[in-house]
Amino acid sequence: MTTARKPETSLPFLDATVRVRYAETDQMGVVYHANYLVWLEVGRVELMRSLGAEYKQMETADDCHIVVVEAHCRYHKSARYDEVLRIRTRVSEAHSRSIHFQYEVWRDADNQLLATGETKHVICGKDGRPKHLPEKYRDLFTTTAPPCEPA
Amino acid sequence: MTTARKPETSLPFLDATVRVRYAETDQMGVVYHANYLVWLEVGRVELMRSLGAEYKQMETADDCHIVVVEAHCRYHKSARYDEVLRIRTRVSEAHSRSIHFQYEVWRDADNQLLATGETKHVICGKDGRPKHLPEKYRDLFTTTAPPCEPA
Amino acid sequence: MTTARKPETSLPFLDATVRVRYAETDQMGVVYHANYLVWLEVGRVELMRSLGAEYKQMETADDCHIVVVEAHCRYHKSARYDEVLRIRTRVSEAHSRSIHFQYEVWRDADNQLLATGETKHVICGKDGRPKHLPEKYRDLFTTTAPPCEPA
Amino acid sequence: MTTARKPETSLPFLDATVRVRYAETDQMGVVYHANYLVWLEVGRVELMRSLGAEYKQMETADDCHIVVVEAHCRYHKSARYDEVLRIRTRVSEAHSRSIHFQYEVWRDADNQLLATGETKHVICGKDGRPKHLPEKYRDLFTTTAPPCEPA
Numbered sequence: 076m077t078t079a080r081k082p083e084t085s086l087p088f089l090d091a092t093v094r095v096r097y098a099e100t101d102q103m104g105v106v107y108h109a110n111y112l113v114w115l116e117v118g119r120v121e122l123m124r125s126l127g128a129e130y131k132q133m134e135t136a137d138d139c140h141i142v143v144v145e146a147h148c149r150y151h152k153s154a155r156y157d158e159v160l161r162i163r164t165r166v167s168e169a170h171s172r173s174i175h176f177q178y179e180v181w182r183d184a185d186n187q188l189l190a191t192g193e194t195k196h197v198i199c200g201k202d203g204r205p206k207h208l209p210e211k212y213r214d215l216f217t218t219t220a221p222p223c224e225p226a
Numbered sequence: 227m228t229t230a231r232k233p234e235t236s237l238p239f240l241d242a243t244v245r246v247r248y249a250e251t252d253q254m255g256v257v258y259h260a261n262y263l264v265w266l267e268v269g270r271v272e273l274m275r276s277l278g279a280e281y282k283q284m285e286t287a288d289d290c291h292i293v294v295v296e297a298h299c300r301y302h303k304s305a306r307y308d309e310v311l312r313i314r315t316r317v318s319e320a321h322s323r324s325i326h327f328q329y330e331v332w333r334d335a336d337n338q339l340l341a342t343g344e345t346k347h348v349i350c351g352k353d354g355r356p357k358h359l360p361e362k363y364r365d366l367f368t369t370t371a372p373p374c375e376p377a
Numbered sequence: 378m379t380t381a382r383k384p385e386t387s388l389p390f391l392d393a394t395v396r397v398r399y400a401e402t403d404q405m406g407v408v409y410h411a412n413y414l415v416w417l418e419v420g421r422v423e424l425m426r427s428l429g430a431e432y433k434q435m436e437t438a439d440d441c442h443i444v445v446v447e448a449h450c451r452y453h454k455s456a457r458y459d460e461v462l463r464i465r466t467r468v469s470e471a472h473s474r475s476i477h478f479q480y481e482v483w484r485d486a487d488n489q490l491l492a493t494g495e496t497k498h499v500i501c502g503k504d505g506r507p508k509h510l511p512e513k514y515r516d517l518f519t520t521t522a523p524p525c526e527p528a
Numbered sequence: 529m530t531t532a533r534k535p536e537t538s539l540p541f542l543d544a545t546v547r548v549r550y551a552e553t554d555q556m557g558v559v560y561h562a563n564y565l566v567w568l569e570v571g572r573v574e575l576m577r578s579l580g581a582e583y584k585q586m587e588t589a590d591d592c593h594i595v596v597v598e599a600h601c602r603y604h605k606s607a608r609y610d611e612v613l614r615i616r617t618r619v620s621e622a623h624s625r626s627i628h629f630q631y632e633v634w635r636d637a638d639n640q641l642l643a644t645g646e647t648k649h650v651i652c653g654k655d656g657r658p659k660h661l662p663e664k665y666r667d668l669f670t671t672t673a674p675p676c677e678p679a
Contacts, residue, residue, distance in 0.1 A: 098409050098566045102402040108294040112260035113551045131610040143259040147298045157584040249415045251555035258551050264400045282459040308433040410596040411565035445561040449600045
């Protein structure tokens with residue numbers, strides 16, 4: 076049975092930090108929009124690390140790949156070269172075969188919210204076939220969540 | 227007054243072609259998901275060119291920048307190295323200050339749908355301030371659309 | 378015995394075409410320099426294809442990876458958004474375990490030379506260990522070259 | 529008169545740190561080679577910052593752009609996903625109109641040298657025309673260098 080956990084109010088955000096690289100800007104003088112998705116991944120990986128799950132290890136030791144099936148980003152204000160940004164990330168839903176993440180991108184200097192995003196992922200083996208998230212990881216992603224409810 | 231045009235059934239898709247570059251793959255052996263947004267832009271620019279609007283010219287001659295405010299992509303099947311893809315793009319909504327585009331990414335060899343996406347844009351000057359899309363371009367984006375209705 | 382072929386004057390350049398993407402520009406208003414290396418690869422792959430060697434096939438069917446061990450690029454003039462570029466590529470040296478390529482990047486509109494480059498590669502298996510280029514490919518890379526000489 | 533400073537033995541390296549992103553890997557399972565040039569720039573910018581020159585400020589306040597005219601990289605060992613790397617950077621030559629940098633990329637975990645590189649730059653205004661490096665910056669880049677000699 077697939078159980079869903081919707082820890083909307085409970086699972087905390089983790090902050091990861093990036094500094095905007097020159098390569099990430101475009102001729103508008105701001106960051107090119109596709110690069111935010113790269114930062115969201117930095118946020119996701121650091122959140123997992125903080126929860127005790129090293130993604131590199133998940134892939135190599137557990138044949139557990141967290142594959143992106145949907146990405147959504149809203150751009151409120153432009154990030155610019157050399158700015159320090161905080162990528163705030165949290166698990167928004169954790170099922171046995173999928174995980175959803177929520178993100179906020181903040182400019183550190185003036186605490187402005189630059190972008191928000193969500194990504195949805197399924198768990199796959201190296202062969203690309205869906206599989207269950209190993210139990211040990213599922214616990215990590217939902218440790219502070221309320222009692223699970225049916226999906 | 228802002229008028230909206232919802233040419234859902236009428237405005238045609240344009241096909242642009244890209245071939246997957248090695249740089250666009252990741253260690254899963256497939257294309258890294260953020261690169262699809264770069265292709266959507268290729269599709270968008272080629273659609274505009276086919277409609278008579280060269281985007282480079284829009285920026286330099288008309289101070290008209292089509293800035294991404296929202297991007298959404300769903301990944302159905304993986305694109306792989308060296309595959310030829312068709313980026314199908316059409317205008318889904320054209321307002322006086324904003325344009326929405328819809329996309330489909332197809333693998334050419336076996337005609338499989340790999341991804342779908344939408345992007346929303348506002349028109350801005352170089353200074354980042356919103357402005358109206360110059361009239362000449364608005365006509366181009368909606369020539370085959372049904373009579374406009376209130377937004 | 379390793380034999381070297383130095384077809385300096387004989388092996389022809391092949392032209393591949395790319396159009397500069399918005400994502401490839403930076404806030405200077407020109408193409409970010411690292412992206413030229415991505416184009417050199419486009420040139421290299423298309424040269425190989427024209428010679429009868431599909432690189433994708435080389436990797437998957439022959440476990441033959443052409444790994445970059447050195448890259449050098451000189452930037453003469455800036456490439457800009459939406460410009461059509463010709464990436465001219467040729468084999469400059471072909472040994473049994475390594476291949477060198479030479480490149481020129483030309484702007485198509487006014488036939489200006491924008492950049493020149495060289496890359497050096499060794500042949501490796503998936504395991505990263507150096508190996509000989511399979512005989513069938515070596516012939517392809519040197520078909521129009523003068524008689525081989527000792528390295 | 530142009531004076532050259534060749535501080536080979538005197539100007540120290542500065543270490544900047546990057547962690548390899550998933551986006552930077554390719555289907556060989558290692559980092560795509562063009563991404564090293566992006567890291568070299570991270571090293572360059574952090575070196576300048578440590579010397580008292582914020583590059584963002586150089587561009588906006590002093591119309592002083594350090595444009596890449598040549599880049600050279602040798603790849604010794606592969607960088608892999610999630611590895612922490614030290615980008616060691618120093619000024620190798622500082623002239624009135626040009627600066628050269630040297631780089632080493634080290635894997636932090638086992639202190640292995642992965643790559644070495646050099647980049648050459650000219651000083652330009654926003655208009656792309658060469659200009660002299662403002663005096664205040666020239667001093668910074670050569671503070672610990674031996675007495676200058678003619679170029």
